[in-house]
Amino acid sequence: MTTLLAVQGVTKMFGGLTAVDNVDLEIVERSITSLIGPNGAGKTTLFNCLTGLHRPDTGEIVFAGRSLVGLRSDEITARGIARTYQNIRLFGRMTALENVLVGQHLRLRASHWAAVLRTARQQAEERAAREIGRALLDFVGLGGQEEIISTNLPYGEQRLLEVARALGSRPRLLLLDEPAAGMNPRETERMMELVHRLRNERGVTVFLIEHNMKVVMSISEEVTVLDYGKKIAAGAPEAVRSNPRVIEAYLGPEVDQDLRIDREMQDIT
């Protein structure tokens, strides 16, 4: 039970809006953790802080014992964090295999001169990269679709391809931003199974944002809840589900609703 990622007091502000407010978080190696919260709670912003797209205003992010704050996103990827995106952001004009090859970019070492001269070493590396790419596509269930241009893949498969691309960089921690969004129940089932296999077969720690409560409750070992940028609850799925603050965040405070009804009654009378 070693801690892989530790977030300590991270705050991110956009002008006057505090998107992420003093959040603490710990993710255990080889665990599956979910991050939930209502829309606009700052979940994706937190992901962006973790992957270097945003730089947190205050706070510390420690990954495998080293700080990530201030690193570029490619350096963070090199350290072993990869991610997918809420609104799919594949390299649309490339084939599925090419997308995964870009994912492996920083694991390839051959020089550009070697590429011009096609040295034996460079060729061997490219071949190996293609092999790995195919294996990764197989792993996520896209075997045989290597040469399809990624925009031409069905929506659910584009999400799978994003996972394969992320795996290309051989991450220790994989951040999935709403992996099951917009999927039908069967595709969702497939994605959940994939998340399990990621952890069990490849030993990848998974940290995911998800709105589908069924997915969250059945898949995660740990759940963290954000609301208005603040962490309001964390713990085992069952405990979080019955936490009154979480229910309040999702359904609105009961008192408020009573008040609203009162007001409406007054308006009518």
Next chain:
Amino acid sequence: MPKTIRTGLIAFAFLSYLIFIGVPGRIGENALPILAVVAGLFFWLNLRREVGRKGDSVHVLRAGLQAGATAGLLIAMESGLFATLLGNGVSIQPVFDKIVPQNIAALLGVRPGAIAQAQVPLLRYLLQVVYFTGSGLLGALAVAAVGASLRTYFSRPAMVSAGRWLVIALPFVLLAIVIYLGLPNVKLFSTNRGTVRLLLTLVTTGSGLFALRLTRPGRERMAVATLLGLGVLSMPFALDQFQNSVMGIVFIYVMMGLGLNIVVGYAGLLDLGYVAFFAIGAYTYAFVSAPFSSPFIRSLLLDLGVSADSPLLGYWMALPLAMITATIGGILLGIPVLRLRGDYLAIVTLGFGEIIRLFMLNLGELTNGPRGILQISQPGLFGLAPDAFSSGQLSSQGWIFLLALLSSALIAFIAIRLNDSRLGRAWIAMQEDEDVAQATGVHLVRTKLLAFAIGATFAGLAGQLYAARQINIFPENFSLFVSIDALALIIVGGIGSAPGIVLGALALKGLPEVLRGVDEYRIVTFAALLVIMMIVRPAGILPSARRRFERDSSDLDDGEDEIVVNSG
């Protein structure tokens, strides 16, 4: 507006254009039938699409009739208007200098005198309507009658195979004709043989690329490529000074296009100041080759006790120098624009291109200002002076052409291999989505600077060769238009595709020289060709595979939209 009327209007606009540039007058008495045939060809091309939509031939014939009649009526009205104006002594010539009695008379099939005296029988106008309506019908007939049966005939495997080999053989046949025309004592009617040969040379080179594309990968492609390569290499020896000089500039632009393609086509960084690196390469070679032309370098050399009267370095010794200075230029431009995207990047690079040109113009001490650097030496080879070539088979321009060919081949080789490596993938990824590319592990700064630096190096090479070709270079050789030409040839040829760039250069730098025949309307004709090209093949003449896929999928979307519209 019905589609057929629109087709007629387009045909009318096209024919009017021909009238305005004086084509009927040039053809002479047979102008009307010839124009009708041209129009018929146009209708045929246009109606061919119609038949795919609604297979019924009566419909096609009616469409042809309507389109032809529209064009015919409008042409009759137009020529009536001009004939009346000219007959009543109204001078249109200051505005449209080709609208003269002779031209309109040819269009109407009467003597010029009849126009001047305003005595054109009405029958003549009717005849025009009949001719063009007939051309519409002819086009439609061609579509309806032979379209379907011909297509099934030609799609038989044997015919496809024969057609393929015909296209592959075409460049070799054309090359033979080009060489034959170059033999002494061969007369070609009375026309300008040099221009015809140039056009044939351009077509030969272009058809070679199409032939190569049609070959099957593997041994067949290798064999054809080798033969084509040998054929192209024989060209500088077979052509004369004029054709060689045009082909030389074409391939210098190919070098630039291939370099710019790395920046724009692969990495997706819109660089409008590409001429800067071309200029840097050219001036670097100019300085070491003709130090006596630069007051500053001259005095510097004299202070050092070196004679400034002869070149410091030969072409080949100066080659790495020109490349390195251009590379440095590329990196220096790249660093400040790293964070810029899209339009902003275009504006800043545009400025950079102008800055370099203004430097060359105003840094009189170093660059000799507008007076330019003169007497740049020609490239030799292993001690052979360039004169040695001109005495033999190879003219001095042929030598430049040969060097441009070889350099283009080398650059294309490097560019294609880089594009095929992880660097190429990183470039495309960066072009698609910078943030995601970086988050996927692409080092943005390094990748962008590499694109700028490699692109600039190739431009430097092209610049050096250009300086050697021009012998004297001036700042105005390096205006914004060089950048625009280089960019345009990439777009016309097909962004990201090396064969496309060669075709683009042939079309953009070669064709205008052929079109010198239509003198003052050269640029307009050329522009019209470009517009037509972009309508017919919006992704370029030979688009890269990536772009083609993109087009295909967007076509698919269009089709879906249409279905929705119809059902609603």
